[in-house]
Amino acid sequence: MVCSICKETGHTAPSCNGQYITEWTERLRSLLITGYNNTAENDTAVKLWAQTATFNGPTLRRLLNNLNGVLYDKVRFVGRKLFNPEPKTKREFEYLITNFVRPTYQEQLMNERREVARFNSMKKKGSVDIPPPALTQQQQREKDFQRQIERQRQLRQLLSRQRQIRENDSQQQVERERQQQLKVQRLQQIIRQQQYFNTTQEQLINVLKIRLDKVEAKIKFQMVDDDADFFKEKDCTCCMNPLSQNNTFAFGCDHVICAECAPKVIKMKCPNCPTCRTQISTIKFTRNIPSITYNTLYSSI
Numbered sequence: 224m225v226c227s228i229c230k231e232t233g234h235t236a237p238s239c240n241g242q243y244i245t246e247w248t249e250r251l252r253s254l255l256i257t258g259y260n261n262t263a264e265n266d267t268a269v270k271l272w273a274q275t276a277t278f279n280g281p282t283l284r285r286l287l288n289n290l291n292g293v294l295y296d297k298v299r300f301v302g303r304k305l306f307n308p309e310p311k312t313k314r315e316f317e318y319l320i321t322n323f324v325r326p327t328y329q330e331q332l333m334n335e336r337r338e339v340a341r342f343n344s345m346k347k348k349g350s351v352d353i354p355p356p357a358l359t360q361q362q363q364r365e366k367d368f369q370r371q372i373e374r375q376r377q378l379r380q381l382l383s384r385q386r387q388i389r390e391n392d393s394q395q396q397v398e399r400e401r402q403q404q405l406k407v408q409r410l411q412q413i414i415r416q417q418q419y420f421n422t423t424q425e426q427l428i429n430v431l432k433i434r435l436d437k438v439e440a441k442i443k444f445q446m447v448d449d450d451a452d453f454f455k456e457k458d459c460t461c462c463m464n465p466l467s468q469n470n471t472f473a474f475g476c477d478h479v480i481c482a483e484c485a486p487k488v489i490k491m492k493c494p495n496c497p498t499c500r501t502q503i504s505t506i507k508f509t510r511n512i513p514s515i516t517y518n519t520l521y522s523s524i
Contacts, residue, residue, distance in 0.1 A: 228282050236281030237288070244282070247272065248289040255290065255302040257325060266325075273320040283316055301326065442489070442524055445507045452477070459484055460498045468511040472520065475505035482516045486523035 225232050229241035247269075253260040254269045287309055290302050305323065310316040449468060459466055459481040470482040478498040480488065485506070488494055494503045508517065 227279065228285065236285055239281075239285055244285055244289070248286060251286065251290060251302075251320075254320070254323065254325070255305065256300050261325065270321050270323075273317045278313065280312075283310070283313060442494070442503055443505050444521070445505050447473075447507045447509060449509050449511065451507070451509075461488070468509050469513060470516065471508075472512075473507040474501070474503050475507075476501045477507075482512075482520070485520050489520065489523050 224235055226234055226239050226241070227236045228239045229243060231241065250265055250269050250272075253262070253265045287306060290306070305319055310319060451473070456466060456471075456479045458464065460478060461480060461484040464481055464483075466479060466481060471479050472482065472485045473479045474496045476496050476499050478496050480497070484497075488497060489503070489506075495501060496503060506520070
């Protein structure tokens with residue numbers, strides 16, 4: 224490893240004790256500790272160095288660390304107030320050093336003693352928080368490592384929530400599409416049922432028309448004169464009861480039947496003449512048939 228301050232190997236910037244660090248640490252102590260090698264030449268040199276020198280962040284942190292760990296009389300060390308909070312950049316450090324005015328020894332001593340007394344009084348009353356001890360490098364690395372783990376955990380949680388939201392949106396989209404397909408299928412089923420009903424209804428109407436046409440074409444009623452030859456029969460061929468013109472019907476084959484037997488023959492599955500077995504296509508009657516008898520026979524077809 225190479226130090227970024229002195230460019231030597233074997234150590235890093237946080238532990239560097241090279242000539243540059245040692246020299247300017249001592250000069251800054253002479254500037255900031257009241258009564259410790261204070262000279263006007265040193266003060267001017269330090270302020271000029273702060274304005275003109277070029278150094279990086281590790282150099283600044285190493286200098287501040289050496290100043291915070293000074294073992295001299297801390298009552299006279301004003302750097303604790305001057306560097307609280309610590310400057311983060313070279314510009315801030317330059318501003319503090321350039322505008323620094325060292326208090327006199329007596330003034331500094333009295334201020335520090337009053338500050339210590341006030342702090343002890345507040346500490347006894349419990350109204351002041353004792354600052355925690357400074358962390359070592361190992362503890363700081365562990366703390367940074369734990370912070371990094373926590374950030375990674377939060378990032379994983381965020382990614383997991385985003386993935387879950389996308390999955391939920393995808394599932395909702397799939398469910399909406401499925402519901403839409405079900406609606407389309409139900410509508411198509413209703414249309415098919417309606418078409419089937421219309422087709423069935425049309426078929427039924429056609430069948431009824433065909434049957435009606437067949438019935439009308441199969442059996443026809445025909446009025447004949449009263450002196451027709453087939454009315455000369457005296458008895459019904461089915462029940463053998465006597466016949467008259469007001470209770471007699473004749474088929475197309477000129478065989479006669481009474482008004483009581485005619486509906487029974489017409490209602491048979493295959494209506495044929497009971498005498499010659501000819502299919503009945505015509506029913507003959509005279510004007511002497513009562514309307515009730517005629518309607519009874521006609522309704523039986």
